[in-house]
Amino acid sequence: MWLELDRESPLTLARQIYRQLREMILNGDLASGHKLPSTRSLASELSVSRNTVIEAYSQLIAEGYLKTYKGSGTVVADGLHALDIVVPMERKLIITPEKAPPEKEIIDFRTGIPALEYFPRKEWSNIYREVCQKGPASGFGYCGASGIWELREAIAGYLYRTRGLSCAPGQIMITSGTTQGLSLISHILRDNQKTVLVENPSHSGLRNVITMAGCSIEGVPADEKGLRTELIHDKRKISFIYTTPSHQYPLGGILPIQMRLELVRYAEQNDCYVVEDDYDSEFRYEGPPVSSLYELNPQRVIYCGSFSKVLAPALRLGFMILPQKLLGKYKQLKTYSDLHTDSLGQYTLARFIQNGGFEKYIWKMKKYYGRNRSILMKELSKWLPGRFDVLGHATGLHVVVQFHDTIFTREIINTIVDNGVRVYPVGSFYIVKEPEHNDKIILGYSHLPPDKIVRGIEIMSNALL
Amino acid sequence: MWLELDRESPLTLARQIYRQLREMILNGDLASGHKLPSTRSLASELSVSRNTVIEAYSQLIAEGYLKTYKGSGTVVADGLHALDIVVPMERKLIITPEKAPPEKEIIDFRTGIPALEYFPRKEWSNIYREVCQKGPASGFGYCGASGIWELREAIAGYLYRTRGLSCAPGQIMITSGTTQGLSLISHILRDNQKTVLVENPSHSGLRNVITMAGCSIEGVPADEKGLRTELIHDKRKISFIYTTPSHQYPLGGILPIQMRLELVRYAEQNDCYVVEDDYDSEFRYEGPPVSSLYELNPQRVIYCGSFSKVLAPALRLGFMILPQKLLGKYKQLKTYSDLHTDSLGQYTLARFIQNGGFEKYIWKMKKYYGRNRSILMKELSKWLPGRFDVLGHATGLHVVVQFHDTIFTREIINTIVDNGVRVYPVGSFYIVKEPEHNDKIILGYSHLPPDKIVRGIEIMSNALL
Numbered sequence: 001m002w003l004e005l006d007r008e009s010p011l012t013l014a015r016q017i018y019r020q021l022r023e024m025i026l027n028g029d030l031a032s033g034h035k036l037p038s039t040r041s042l043a044s045e046l047s048v049s050r051n052t053v054i055e056a057y058s059q060l061i062a063e064g065y066l067k068t069y070k071g072s073g074t075v076v077a078d079g080l081h082a083l084d085i086v087v088p089m090e091r092k093l094i095i096t097p098e099k100a101p102p103e104k105e106i107i108d109f110r111t112g113i114p115a116l117e118y119f120p121r122k123e124w125s126n127i128y129r130e131v132c133q134k135g136p137a138s139g140f141g142y143c144g145a146s147g148i149w150e151l152r153e154a155i156a157g158y159l160y161r162t163r164g165l166s167c168a169p170g171q172i173m174i175t176s177g178t179t180q181g182l183s184l185i186s187h188i189l190r191d192n193q194k195t196v197l198v199e200n201p202s203h204s205g206l207r208n209v210i211t212m213a214g215c216s217i218e219g220v221p222a223d224e225k226g227l228r229t230e231l232i233h234d235k236r237k238i239s240f241i242y243t244t245p246s247h248q249y250p251l252g253g254i255l256p257i258q259m260r261l262e263l264v265r266y267a268e269q270n271d272c273y274v275v276e277d278d279y280d281s282e283f284r285y286e287g288p289p290v291s292s293l294y295e296l297n298p299q300r301v302i303y304c305g306s307f308s309k310v311l312a313p314a315l316r317l318g319f320m321i322l323p324q325k326l327l328g329k330y331k332q333l334k335t336y337s338d339l340h341t342d343s344l345g346q347y348t349l350a351r352f353i354q355n356g357g358f359e360k361y362i363w364k365m366k367k368y369y370g371r372n373r374s375i376l377m378k379e380l381s382k383w384l385p386g387r388f389d390v391l392g393h394a395t396g397l398h399v400v401v402q403f404h405d406t407i408f409t410r411e412i413i414n415t416i417v418d419n420g421v422r423v424y425p426v427g428s429f430y431i432v433k434e435p436e437h438n439d440k441i442i443l444g445y446s447h448l449p450p451d452k453i454v455r456g457i458e459i460m461s462n463a464l465l
Numbered sequence: 466m467w468l469e470l471d472r473e474s475p476l477t478l479a480r481q482i483y484r485q486l487r488e489m490i491l492n493g494d495l496a497s498g499h500k501l502p503s504t505r506s507l508a509s510e511l512s513v514s515r516n517t518v519i520e521a522y523s524q525l526i527a528e529g530y531l532k533t534y535k536g537s538g539t540v541v542a543d544g545l546h547a548l549d550i551v552v553p554m555e556r557k558l559i560i561t562p563e564k565a566p567p568e569k570e571i572i573d574f575r576t577g578i579p580a581l582e583y584f585p586r587k588e589w590s591n592i593y594r595e596v597c598q599k600g601p602a603s604g605f606g607y608c609g610a611s612g613i614w615e616l617r618e619a620i621a622g623y624l625y626r627t628r629g630l631s632c633a634p635g636q637i638m639i640t641s642g643t644t645q646g647l648s649l650i651s652h653i654l655r656d657n658q659k660t661v662l663v664e665n666p667s668h669s670g671l672r673n674v675i676t677m678a679g680c681s682i683e684g685v686p687a688d689e690k691g692l693r694t695e696l697i698h699d700k701r702k703i704s705f706i707y708t709t710p711s712h713q714y715p716l717g718g719i720l721p722i723q724m725r726l727e728l729v730r731y732a733e734q735n736d737c738y739v740v741e742d743d744y745d746s747e748f749r750y751e752g753p754p755v756s757s758l759y760e761l762n763p764q765r766v767i768y769c770g771s772f773s774k775v776l777a778p779a780l781r782l783g784f785m786i787l788p789q790k791l792l793g794k795y796k797q798l799k800t801y802s803d804l805h806t807d808s809l810g811q812y813t814l815a816r817f818i819q820n821g822g823f824e825k826y827i828w829k830m831k832k833y834y835g836r837n838r839s840i841l842m843k844e845l846s847k848w849l850p851g852r853f854d855v856l857g858h859a860t861g862l863h864v865v866v867q868f869h870d871t872i873f874t875r876e877i878i879n880t881i882v883d884n885g886v887r888v889y890p891v892g893s894f895y896i897v898k899e900p901e902h903n904d905k906i907i908l909g910y911s912h913l914p915p916d917k918i919v920r921g922i923e924i925m926s927n928a929l930l
Contacts, residue, residue, distance in 0.1 A: 010626045019629055022756075062858075063755060064721035079723050116602040125597035132590035137581040140777035157475075164480050176641065180803040205801075212801040256529035258544050290528060291487075312605035314808040336670075336677040338645040342807045343779040393527075 001037060003046060013048050014055035021056065025065050028081040036066065036074045107456035108422045111250065111398040111444035112279075112309060118365060119312050123357050124348065131347040143343040145334040146327075147174025147319070151350035155305070155319055158353050162282075165292050165303075167321045173330055176316040176341045178277060178306040179209055184337065185240070185275060185302060185320070186213030188329045194239035194272075199227050201429035201437070202242070203249050206277070210242065219431045222248050224391045226255035229262040240273040240302070241266075246281035246290045250429050250442045252392015252400050254290050264293065267300040273323075275302045280309050280396040282362050285370045290395075299323050307349065309397060309446075310362055315345055369397060372445040376453050383461030397446035400426065406464055408438045421459045466502060468511060478513050482521035490530050493546040501531065501539045572921035573887045576715065576863040576909035577744075577774060583830060584777050588822050589813060596812040608808045610799040611792075612639025612784070616815035620770070620784055623818050627747075630757050630768075632786045638795055641781040641806045643742060643771040644674055649802065650705070650740060650767060650785070651678030653794045659704035659737075664692050666894035666902070667707070668714050671742070675707065684896040687713050689856050691720035694727040705738040705767070706731075711746035711755045715894050715907050717857015717865050719755050728758065732765040738788075740767045745774045745861040747827050750835045755860075764788050772814065774862060774911075775827055780810055834862060837910040841918050848926030862911035865891065871929055873903045886924045 003020050005013055024030040036042070039057060043050040057074060060066040067077045131139070146152065152169040159165040175181035186196070186209065196210050200219030210217055220241075221228045226248040232241070241263065245255035255263075267274045276293040284290070294303040298321075306318040322330055334340070352358045376399065380388060384403075391400040406412070408425040416423060426440035427433050445453055468485050470478055489495040501507070504522055508515040522539060525531040532542045596604070611617065617634040624630040640646035651661070651674065661675050665684030675682055685706075686693045691713040697706070706728065710720035720728075732739045741758040749755070759768040768786040776782070787795055799805070817823045841864065845853060849868075856865040871877070873890040881888060891905035892898050910918055 010622075011629055015629045018756075059755075062719065064723060077723070080726070113606060116605040119602070119605045121598045125594040128597070129590040129594050132593070133586045137584070140581040140584045140779045141578060142778045161475050164476055164484060176803040176807075179801070183802050209801045212798065254527065258529060258542070261545070290524075313607045313804075314605045316803060316805070316807045333677065336644070336674045337648050337802070338641040338781060339778075340781070342641075342781045342810060345807060345810070 001042065001045065005046060005048070012052075012055075013046075014052045014059075017042075017046070017048075017053060017056035018059050021060060022065055025060075025076055025080050030076050032076050032078045032080065034076045035072070036076070038073060104420070106417070106420050106422055107448065107452050107459070109398075109443040109445070109448070109456060110422070110424065111442055111446075113444065113447040114309055114312065114397070115365065115368060115447055115449075116312060117449075118368065120352075120357065120361050123361075124311075124352065127351045127355075127357075128344065128348040131344060131351065135347060139343060139347060143340050143346070145173075145331045145340050146170075147172070147341060148343055148346045148350065150354075151346045152319075154350045154353040158358070159305075162359070163289055163292060165295055167294070167298065167303075171298075171321050171324065171327065173320050173322055173327070173334070174341050174346060175318045175320055175334075176338065177308055177313075177318045178279065178304050179206070180316075180337075181304050181318055181320040182206060182209050182242075182275065182277075183213050184330060184333050185326075186210045186215050187333055188326060189239045189273060190214050191237070191239045194237040196239055197232065197241040198431075199243055199248060200431050201250055201426060201434075202244070202431075204429065206242070207431065215239065217431075222251060222253070224248075224251055224253045226251075226253040226259065227263070229255075229259040229266070232263075232266055238270055238272045240275050242275045242277065243293070244277045244279065245293045246276075246278050247393065247396045249277075249279065250398065250400060250426060252396065252398075254393050254395075255293070260293055260296055264297040264300055268297065273300055273302055275304060277304045279304075279306055282310050283366050283369050283396055285366070285373060285394040294321060299325070302326070310365070311349075311358075315349075317341065317345055317349055369446050372448070372450060372453060373399065375450050376443060376445045376457065379454055379457035380461075383457060384464065387464075391440065398442050398444040400440055400442055402440045404439075406439065407435075408441055409435075412463065416460050416463045419459045419463055421456045421463075423460060466507065466510065470511060470513070477517075477520075478511075479517045479520035479524075482507075482511070482513075482518060483524050486521065486525055487530055490525075490541055490545050495541050497541050497543045497545065499541045500537070501541070503538060569885070571882070571885050571887055572913065572917050572924070574863075574908040574910070574913070574921060575887070575889065576907055576911075578909065578912035579774055579777065579862070580830065580833060580912055580914075581777060582914075583833065585817075585822065585826050588826075589776075589817065592816045592820075592822075593809065593813040596809060596816065600812060604808060604812060608805050608811070610638075610796045610805050611635075612637070612806060613808055613811045613815065615819075616811045617784075619815045619818040623823070624770075627824070628754055628757060630760055632759070632763065632768075636763075636786050636789065636792065638785050638787055638792070638799070639806050639811060640783045640785055640799075641803065642773055642778075642783045643744065643769045644671070645781075645802075646769050646783055646785040647671060647674050647707075647740065647742070648678050649795060649798050650791075651675045651680050652798055653791060654704040654738060655679050656702070656704050659702040662697065662703055662706040663896075664708055664713060665896050666715055666891060666899075667709070667896075669894065671707070672896065680704065682896075687716060687718070689713075689716055689718045690724070691716075691718040692724065692728070694720075694724040694731070697728075697731055703735055703737045705740050707740045707742065708758070709742045709744065710758045711741075711743050712858065712861045714742075714744065715863065715865060715891060717861065717863075719858050719860075720758070725758055725761055729762040729765055733762065738765055738767055740769060742769045744769075744771055747775050748831050748834050748861055750831070750838060750859040759786060764790070767791070775830070776814075776823075780814075782806065782810055782814055834911050837913070837915060837918060838864065840915050841908060841910045841922065844919055844922035845926075848922060849929065852929075856905065863907050863909040865905055865907055867905045869904075871904065872900075873906055874900075877928065881925050881928045884924045884928055886921045886928075888925060 005016050039050050039053040043053045066074050068074050152172040155172050156169040196215045196217045197220050198217050199222040227243050294301040303321040389402045424442045425438040427435050427438040470481050504515050504518040508518045531539050533539050617637040620637050621634040661680045661682045662685050663682050664687040685696055692708050759766040771783040854867045889907045890903040892900050892902040
């Protein structure tokens with residue numbers, strides 16, 4: 001029997017024999033009832049050990065390709081001729097990364113990426129190692145959908161110390177980042193009769209998360225002060241309102257208390273929820289941290305926190321504080337979405353918070369980002385004196401700059417890109433792009449080292465001269 | 466002004482002043498327009514530093530509770546009397562774990578939990594540490610929804626070496642466990658006009674994953690040989706068929722080739738998909754690994770693999786091999802579900818596979834589980850000679866035992882539990898419980914050390930005498 005064996009192949013000889021026989025059976029070269037050579041004779045024919053052939057045969061028998069009859073030896077089983085079936089030929093693995101070829105280095109003022117080169121590699125990996133080597137074996141099993149208790153407790157303590165926000169650890173649900181939290185909440189609160197209100201402008205990715213979950217969204221204008229709550233008075237049914245009160249994304253405003261009260265009152269009166277996305281309030285460069293909307297009405301506000309901005313996106317760790325009423329539904333949905341979030345990462349973060357390393361790290365980064373921010377400001381005033389105002393508060397990882405004399409048209413943006421810098425006009429953050437807002441641009445300064453910021457602003461400014 | 470400061474509190478003094486003033490404003494004790502004492506006088510009144518009071522005031526101003534007028538000092542802003550708002554009182558954190566008190570130690574023959582005490586703690590955490598300390602900073606940022614290329618490449622190579630399964634790494638999508646993979650696939654293939662066929666009996670949790678995604682399911686009988694494909698002939702529309710051909714869960718059969726061909730033919734003819742859940746075929750104690758259904762028709766079969774059984778559930782790492790046609794939709798849905806799976810874990814697994822540690826580990830565990838299995842068999846024959854048959858093949862992490870003379874009624878199960886052992890009758894794995902199948906029970910032996918297995922079988926047997 002003609003079989004071709006490749007002794008260089010990663011496949012064992014038995015496997016190769018198996019695959020070639022299988023192919024011959026499926027494509028009809030070996031018809032039903034055809035008697036195969038004895039293992040001994042095929043072995044000597046191929047000059048392989050007899051066990052190799054036995055292994056191949058026994059697999060074909062186990063899978064039903066071959067039958068053995070006392071006396072009459074091994075024959076091909078019935079009903080296997082299958083020309084219509086796609087049988088993949090033996091082939092080397094196609095190893096061709098999808099990634100496009102790396103484009104030329106560009107200074108990108110995008111928002112929301114922390115300074116990855118400052119990730120606390122040593123502390124984090126040492127804690128992870130300790131968790132992994134000294135933790136109880138049960139820690140490698142399934143943990144509850146809510147997340148591990150130690151982390152929920154640590155987060156509750158952290159929020160209380162740094163934001164004065166008090167909640168029970170039992171209400172804190174660990175998510176694989178804010179994206180997952182928002183997605184699950186949207187699924188839970190989805191209601192075909194109702195709409196989700198989102199700030200306009202806002203983060204388009206998060207708007208997509210809500211619509212992908214099957215909710216229909218509607219924008220409510222936001223300005224430098226944040227969501228314009230006075231515009232939410234229609235009586236249409238609302239399932240929830242997505243908002244960023246501590247630092248409106250992207251405009252940067254802090255929602256004033258009067259509007260906060262209006263918002264939670266609205267939720268109370270219309271029996272809906274407010275989702276408070278507190279994505280970057282850890283970084284505030286003047287004044288104490290703003291307090292949360294959550295505190296004003298823990299029964300109506302869903303608080304979303306993320307560790308992607310303060311630590312690293314790669315970890316996919318975030319949390320939500322949920323009203324008691326939603327806990328049951330949430331746990332069920334999380335269970336059937338991915339059971340729970342990676343628990344070794346959860347244990348590691350819990351200890352990092354408990355041993356104080358996390359808050360130390362935030363302080364360090366706050367200094368660093370604050371410096372980046374003032375460098376950015378200094379450069380702007382140096383190159384474009386009197387031509388712009390800065391919107392929003394000195395907080396977070398990006399700044400919004402409004403120009404008196406410039407509209408950032410596609411042409412201008414492209415010119416700047418051609419010169420090696422990317423900036424983002426505010427108009428593109430609206431549900432329906434609003435070019436009239438392209439007098440404002442967003443500059444993220446967290447992931448760019450100072451020299452890049454300096455160079456980037458110089459390049460942009462020259463393009464605007 | 467009467468304020469109470471607690472110098473033991475985790476809250477700073479400024480924060481305490483801020484919160485108490487805010488409370489007095491919201492509940493009306495401090496009415497709109499009310500003039501506050503100067504920072505200097507309040508500071509001396511409370512005997513705290515003036516900066517402390519300035520910090521509290523400036524936050525109240527930043528949040529809009531207070532206004533400052535040239536000359537007239539600091540006054541309470543308008544429209545803040547809000548008796549209707551729930552303002553949480555200062556309170557200590559409620560630290561009460563949800564967990565129920567640990568119940569008395571029971572020998573639980575549940576299925577699907579690996580031997581957690583054998584997790585390769587050292588190798589894994591050392592690799593993780595190296596990844597974390599020596600990897601490029603970009604590794605801490607967002608990675609694509611498909612997962613990191615190195616891991617997809619490593620998995621492709623692993624599948625080719627160990628299963629002879631060839632696929633392009635570009636088709637391998639990293640999931641946060643099979644649960645997530647199945648959930649996303651169910652969302653993608655959901656179609657109100659169509660049904661999802663599942664094996665009956667099967668894993669109830671995974672059935673729930675499919676229905677939670679909005680699909681309606683229907684059972685197709687499975688027996689010791691696996692899915693009874695001859696029963697899938699109705700012309701109702703099917704979106705996909707969920708199956709476990711390498712080791713039917715729970716009955717343990719290997720689907721014969723004739724039925725495999727029938728299955729992929731059916732998918733081809735009815736333009737639907739087959740989901741092949743290959744949850745534990747790494748552990749096969751006799752004969753070579755069974756080949757995958759996927760190979761018979763890569764355009765119609767979605768292959769699901771998991772690392773929860775071979776490594777640890779805690780890691781939440783799995784993968785799917787998807788037909789080209791579904792890649793785009795999948796990536797989009799994954800992006801808006803949780804962006805991507807934790808990438809440090811992905812890098813670690815990639816290296817563990819590349820350096821050969823992973824396959825060594827599987828071999829080691831295969832030996833261990835094989836021993837557990839034969840111990841279990843030996844004990845069964847010792848205590849219950851001639852009273853049972855073993856169904857299914859010698860593979861995976863559990864065995865199905867059929868009794869000739871015993872029906873495992875709730876009473877019997879409870880007696881066994883009262884004696885400290887839990888076993889699972891097969892009847893409960895059916896979509897509609899089928900007591901007539903309670904002559905069979907499932908015994909998982911992977912997570913139980915040998916002595917527990919011995920003791921457990923003895924206890925169960927005594928309850929059956």
